[in-house]
Amino acid sequence: MDIDILLVTPRIFYNPKSNLPENVLEIYENNEELLKRYIDLECEKRSVNLPFSGFGYIGQLSIASFLEKNNFSVELFCPDDIITFERYKKLLMKFLRQNNVKSVGLGPYTYQYPTALAISRIIKNTNSNIYTIIGGHHVTFLDQLVFEDSPFVDFVVRGEGEWVIKNLLEHIENNKIPRTVKGITYKINNKIKRNPDAQAGNIKELPPLKYDMLQKQNKEMCGHISISRGCPYNCTFCSEKLFWKYPRYKSSNQINKEISTLVNEYHVKHIRFADDTFTANPKIVAKVCEYIRNEHIDLEYSQIWTRADTINTKIIKQLNNLSNTIEVCLGIENASNKVLNIMHKNQTIQQNIKALKIINKNNMIAHGFWILGHPSSDMQKEKYTTNFIKNLIKNKICMLNETSIFTPYPGSAVYSNPEKFGVNIQSFDWSKYCENPPSFPTVYSLKNLTQEQIFELFKERYKTVNSMLSSTLLSS
Numbered sequence: 001m002d003i004d005i006l007l008v009t010p011r012i013f014y015n016p017k018s019n020l021p022e023n024v025l026e027i028y029e030n031n032e033e034l035l036k037r038y039i040d041l042e043c044e045k046r047s048v049n050l051p052f053s054g055f056g057y058i059g060q061l062s063i064a065s066f067l068e069k070n071n072f073s074v075e076l077f078c079p080d081d082i083i084t085f086e087r088y089k090k091l092l093m094k095f096l097r098q099n100n101v102k103s104v105g106l107g108p109y110t111y112q113y114p115t116a117l118a119i120s121r122i123i124k125n126t127n128s129n130i131y132t133i134i135g136g137h138h139v140t141f142l143d144q145l146v147f148e149d150s151p152f153v154d155f156v157v158r159g160e161g162e163w164v165i166k167n168l169l170e171h172i173e174n175n176k177i178p179r180t181v182k183g184i185t186y187k188i189n190n191k192i193k194r195n196p197d198a199q200a201g202n203i204k205e206l207p208p209l210k211y212d213m214l215q216k217q218n219k220e221m222c223g224h225i226s227i228s229r230g231c232p233y234n235c236t237f238c239s240e241k242l243f244w245k246y247p248r249y250k251s252s253n254q255i256n257k258e259i260s261t262l263v264n265e266y267h268v269k270h271i272r273f274a275d276d277t278f279t280a281n282p283k284i285v286a287k288v289c290e291y292i293r294n295e296h297i298d299l300e301y302s303q304i305w306t307r308a309d310t311i312n313t314k315i316i317k318q319l320n321n322l323s324n325t326i327e328v329c330l331g332i333e334n335a336s337n338k339v340l341n342i343m344h345k346n347q348t349i350q351q352n353i354k355a356l357k358i359i360n361k362n363n364m365i366a367h368g369f370w371i372l373g374h375p376s377s378d379m380q381k382e383k384y385t386t387n388f389i390k391n392l393i394k395n396k397i398c399m400l401n402e403t404s405i406f407t408p409y410p411g412s413a414v415y416s417n418p419e420k421f422g423v424n425i426q427s428f429d430w431s432k433y434c435e436n437p438p439s440f441p442t443v444y445s446l447k448n449l450t451q452e453q454i455f456e457l458f459k460e461r462y463k464t465v466n467s468m469l470s471s472t473l474l475s476s
């Protein structure tokens with residue numbers, strides 16, 4: 001089969017003996033207690049059959065669908081979720097030998113970056129004529145380093161992928177050096193060439209996601225839709241704004257088509273709206289909800305992600321039309337307004353409580369996300385936050401809570417200026433840049449918190465709050 005581009009998922013590999021992800025074993029090697037909690041929680045999550053898995057494919061699927069619409073032949077390579085490195089390598093080499101693949105695209109999260117480089121090596125060693133293209137947040141902000149880290153990568157795509165990859169593939173097809181392709185970095189005559197940034201694309205041009213590509217791979221069907229790209233806020237730990245540039249919205253026709261395709265063609269009953277702030281634009285939310293109500297679309301479950309300051313009774317009443325059960329995820333982050341202020345979160349803990357109460361009153365599921373160890377935090381503030389969460393659960397204000405360790409991701413304000421935030425970056429082992437499951441020792445320390453102290457605080461939070469979370473999941 002002739003394939004213009006094969007989109008490959010870099011992944012965490014499983015240890016053949018334990019059936020656990022390699023990074024989990026490595027991270028928790030000396031922490032039996034945490035390893036046990038991790039396994040328990042994973043088993044509990046599987047036993048309650050949480051509706052949303054496979055989230056990692058939405059970016060790839062969007063690029064694949066767009067390229068297909070533009071007459072490129074595209075395939076996804078995403079074998080079994082639980083796989084060892086050796087088996088993955090064998091399958092990939094077999095695929096590359098059996099098909100005429102011109103280019104391979106990889107889009108790793110930061111912790112997958114070393115794996116993506118290992119995969120590029122496999123590709124080039126199998127067939128050196130295949131072009132290797134790497135994109136995503138991590139390499140967008142550290143593009144030039146890629147060429148120091150690996151001789152097996154041909155092009156880095158910076159920022160939004162669809163339009164840049166399309167231009168790049170057109171050049172590859174015509175054997176032209178991509179001098180005019182905006183948004184790429186590459187090596188030519190032993191020199192790194194960084195073309196100017198590409199403009200943000202018109203997302204109204206994006207076709208509905210071609211879920212049949214995932215079906216072909218025997219992936220569980222999970223309905224992921226995004227109605228927008230980008231975020232108007234600029235939190236210090238986040239790179240969304242720099243990556244997507246500015247917020248853009250799809251048209252109502254596009255969104256309605258995506259919903260009806262998922263429901264009518266794929267018989268999806270659960271939809272996750274994968275937007276940074278779903279309720280940022282009330283007019284669009286109203287149209288989405290109106291469409292679902294008018295078309296009598298009967299969804300069992302939907303999940304949205306948003307911010308407390310966009311939640312009010314009016315918008316929540318509209319959201320009630322989405323599905324029978326609605327889960328509203330809020331990035332609450334910390335119970336201290338001082339920390340929220342340093343984060344540039346632009347909202348207070350009081351606003352979060354108000355939003356949680358509105359969500360509860362309207363019989364939706366509130367799901368709080370927290371960041372432990374953000375710059376300007378300390379022992380007292382973290383212990384206070386742990387107690388705060390316990391009270392939210394006890395008083396049934398927010399039953400689901402998940403804590404991540406702060407991670408200074410490239411592209412975030414903290415990574416660009418760690419001294420200003422009192423952060424000491426202790427490791428550039430990118431495989432450790434993962435907040436879930438978090439790495440210990442942490443990749444950083446704070447003026448006010450050592451790596452050991454962050455670990456102890458997390459353990460305390462994990463043991464108390466997460467056990468309350470898991471029992472909530474089991475009883476739901």
Ligand code: SF4
Pocket residue numbers: 231232233234235238239240241276277307331
């Ligand atoms: S954390 Fe959320 S609200 Fe803040 S910039 Fe990132 S996406 Fe936007």
